[in-house]
Amino acid sequence: MSTAYKGKPAEVRALNTFIRLMRGSESMSQHMKKCTATYGLTSSQFAILEALHHLRPPSQADLGRKISRSQADISTILDNLERKTFIDRNRGVVDRRTVTVTLSDTGKKLIKQSFPDHLNKLVRAFKVLKAWEQEELGRICKKLGQSLSDRN
Numbered sequence: 001m002s003t004a005y006k007g008k009p010a011e012v013r014a015l016n017t018f019i020r021l022m023r024g025s026e027s028m029s030q031h032m033k034k035c036t037a038t039y040g041l042t043s044s045q046f047a048i049l050e051a052l053h054h055l056r057p058p059s060q061a062d063l064g065r066k067i068s069r070s071q072a073d074i075s076t077i078l079d080n081l082e083r084k085t086f087i088d089r090n091r092g093v094v095d096r097r098t099v100t101v102t103l104s105d106t107g108k109k110l111i112k113q114s115f116p117d118h119l120n121k122l123v124r125a126f127k128v129l130k131a132w133e134q135e136e137l138g139r140i141c142k143k144l145g146q147s148l149s150d151r152n
Contacts, residue, residue: 028125035121039114040084044069044077046118049086052103053111060089060099086110 003015029043036046047067051058058066064074078101081087086107090100103111126134 031125032118032121035118039110042077044073045081045086046114048074048077048081048101049103049107049111050115050118052087052101052107053115057100057102060101063101081107 003012003019005012005015007015033043036043039046041049044067048063051063051066055066060074060078061071063069063078064071067074069077078087078089082089084106085104088102088104090102091098129137
């Protein structure tokens with residue numbers, strides 16, 4: 001569905017693109033929320049476990065940047081993951097302000113069991129796009145995201 005707005009061509013094009021981007025993103029988000037809920041996790045909690053599984057132990061601030069969440073959001077998400085015993089947080093010895101986050105044994109087990117299923121659902125969701133379309137979509141999203149980050 002396109003916009004009913006009758007403005008300049010650049011305005012209509014930008015608005016239509018935005019609407020399609022947001023609808024597609026929301027549809028994908030809802031689809032993947034159902035997936036992560038089967039593991040007893042929110043999408044953000046799963047994103048943290050997945051990042052910890054594939055990256056060196058990052059700081060709490062690094063995790064926030066990695067999954068595009070504010071420091072306050074990350075603290076809440078990590079509190080909940082720690083309560084569920086999926087992660088451990090350790091204060092830095094040299095700089096006590098730095099908090100390193102690692103997967104606990106329980107967290108490692110959960111992500112190792114759930115990640116293949118999660119990835120399979122992503123592959124199936126994107127199967128509607130040809131390989132080159134997936135690559136192009138990724139390139140365009142990255143370009144848009146970087147251009148907006150550069151403005152801040």
